[in-house]
Amino acid sequence: MITILAPETTSEDIKVIQRRVLELMERKEGRLLALENWGRRRLAYTVRKHRKGIYLYWRFLGHFELVAEIERLMRMIEKVIRYMSILVDANVDPNARPETVTDEQLNQAATIPTFDAPEHEEREARPAETDEESGEEAEAAGDESDDEDKE
Amino acid sequence: MMNDKKPRRFGRRKVCMFCADANVKIDYKNPQMLRSFVTERGKMIPSRITGTCAQHQRSLSLAIRRSRMVALMPFAVNE
Numbered sequence: 001m002i003t004i005l006a007p008e009t010t011s012e013d014i015k016v017i018q019r020r021v022l023e024l025m026e027r028k029e030g031r032l033l034a035l036e037n038w039g040r041r042r043l044a045y046t047v048r049k050h051r052k053g054i055y056l057y058w059r060f061l062g063h064f065e066l067v068a069e070i071e072r073l074m075r076m077i078e079k080v081i082r083y084m085s086i087l088v089d090a091n092v093d094p095n096a097r098p099e100t101v102t103d104e105q106l107n108q109a110a111t112i113p114t115f116d117a118p119e120h121e122e123r124e125a126r127p128a129e130t131d132e133e134s135g136e137e138a139e140a141a142g143d144e145s146d147d148e149d150k151e
Numbered sequence: 152m153m154n155d156k157k158p159r160r161f162g163r164r165k166v167c168m169f170c171a172d173a174n175v176k177i178d179y180k181n182p183q184m185l186r187s188f189v190t191e192r193g194k195m196i197p198s199r200i201t202g203t204c205a206q207h208q209r210s211l212s213l214a215i216r217r218s219r220m221v222a223l224m225p226f227a228v229n230e
Contacts, residue, residue, distance in 0.1 A: 002180075002221045043222035044182075053222065057180070084220050086179075 001085040004053040009079045014110040030062025037109040048081045165202025177210045179217035193225040
């Protein structure tokens with residue numbers, strides 16, 4: 001999942017958002033795999049009258065209820081000017097994805113890199129995303145026992 | 152009269168960039184890479200021009216559309 005925050009968002013605001021998302025994940029048995037802050041970037045077009053935005057990149061495991069809840073939360077937080085969740089893999093075995101996010105990484109993601117428009121960093125190779133277009137509403141099909149990996 | 156057909160030109164056969172190099176991943180998070188498959192105005196370039204194969208063109212267009220959703224790439228560029 002990618003969220004774009006308003007450019008004036010502070011580190012404290014980001015921490016609050018982190019906390020609320022993590023709370024949700026705990027309640028819905030999801031797990032955050034990675035969280036990155038791409039810094040304050042120029043947007044390709046204006047989003048809610050903002051020309052710049054702070055990008056947060058989340059990778060998480062969770063059922064579709066969790067995804068729905070997180071998207072609901074994103075709509076409620078005013079600092080979030082855009083979000084998009086994408087199904088990376090369906091029916092993931094949670095044990096096959098052992099990575100977790102440490103407190104240190106959370107703090108790091110809360111601090112906004114000072115440089116403007118950082119170069120995109122290459123992420124580790126990932127299984128190809130196999131889903132259809134999911135604009136703002138990611139479709140998460142799957143039954144109760146499935147785990148989906150969302151970013 | 153009968154010969155008003157344009158002569159057919161055959162150039163070098165274009166080969167799909169993603170088939171040729173498996174290291175290049177189509178990723179909506181990488182607008183720099185996607186940029187070479189859209190025009191300056193931001194429109195996608197057809198595979199008939201770029202030589203991308205159908206499979207990769209599909210994932211490419213999906214990636215471009217996603218990239219646009221999160222404002223990493225423009226929908227349209229007005230000069």
